[in-house]
Amino acid sequence: MSEPIYTLSGSEGQASGVVIAGHFDNPDTYMTRRPGGMEDWLITYTLKGQGYFVTSGVRSVCGPGDITLLKSGTPHEYGTEKGNRWNFVWAHFSPRMMETGLLPDRELIVHKVESEAVRKRMYRAFKRVLADFGERGPYWHELSENALREILLLLAKRMSKPIDPRIEETIRLLSASMCDEVRIDDLARAIGLSPSRLSHLFKETTGHSIVDSLNSMRIRQAALLLRHTDRTATEVALDVGFSNYNHFLNQFRKRYGVSPSVFQKEGFGPDA
Incomplete structure (x- = not known):
């Protein structure tokens, strides 16, 4: 069963740069197809089970500890792998809120986070995004952006210099x-x-x-x-x-x- 989706709309969404975020736990009937892509970027972090992404005819599977980053404008399909559930947290965001260097020029990145400490840190940051959306307290725009930026910085750090x-x-x-x-x-x-x-x-x-x-x-x-x-x-x-x-x-x-x-x-x- 999927958890609530937190959404922003109109000028409020444009101000924060984060369009939508949530936590899903879906069976293998779950699938989304966007032949025209999206204006936003999509980032996911898989907690349990398996999901898949298809871009340019290439199918990529993501499992526990995998971060995926889908570039805006990329035609794609994603969903739960057959015979699995897919438990993951995710966020759509505008590239306007990020430094250019944090968003690589690739249609799709699937990166496995091996370090348990880094996995926990990324998940804590995702939970802060969801919590700030839900609370809508003072400075929640900035707080959610900072949490998402932390995730992207951790990803960029690991991809720029892979380490055992x-x-x-x-x-x-x-x-x-x-x-x-x-x-x-x-x-x-x-x-x-x-x-x-x-x-x-x-x-x-x-x-x-x-x-x-x-x-x-x-x-x-x-x-x-x-x-x-x-x-x-x-x-x-x-x-x-x-x-x-x-x-x-x-x-x-x-x-x-x-x-x-x-x-x-x-x-x-x-x-x-």
Whole structure:
């Protein structure tokens, strides 16, 4: 059974750029055909089951974790795969609301999101679109646009530089626990690889070791704190996870060429 569809019409719809959005859970009798295409773009995210799209005579199947992006003006057909249900969230939107670089010049993109963390983030963003439509509270136009833009940015990021989902998850875990003690054995256990295999794959993918990447995250965060707060270098070192101040000092000088105190006093930019 399909959930309610949230629609906009007239000048209100044109102001927001989002024309229609909803959450469907449809049997294999569901099908939509548009020989002339649409003025809007269509984005979907499949939660369960399978759906399909047909463009230029090519049939593409989408399953759980797949994001599809259908270009405006593209003749198409889509629906639920035979013998399945298709549980998905979707939105039609005007290209006027997006930066040109976020909308690739392809009729149809079907992109599988392997990372569970990214899947959850995209789904949360879709739910915000639906919630803001339903509530129609203050600034709901802008809020729904921002949520949709987040989804498209995540998609653009993944398509511009594909990365092994295990390394993507490792980077996320490093960022989330940056201020804590991080052990490669624990990371490897969480990812499902041996410590040696994770270390090799990480270096092969990113060009840096896990430890170097963690130190780089910490130092960049330290630079931001030094630039935008009145905390001392010693306090900042502890804030970002360095228990040894001399190690922090050496790492900071290696990246920025000056000590933390000079960096803070002379007003260097955080990305210097």
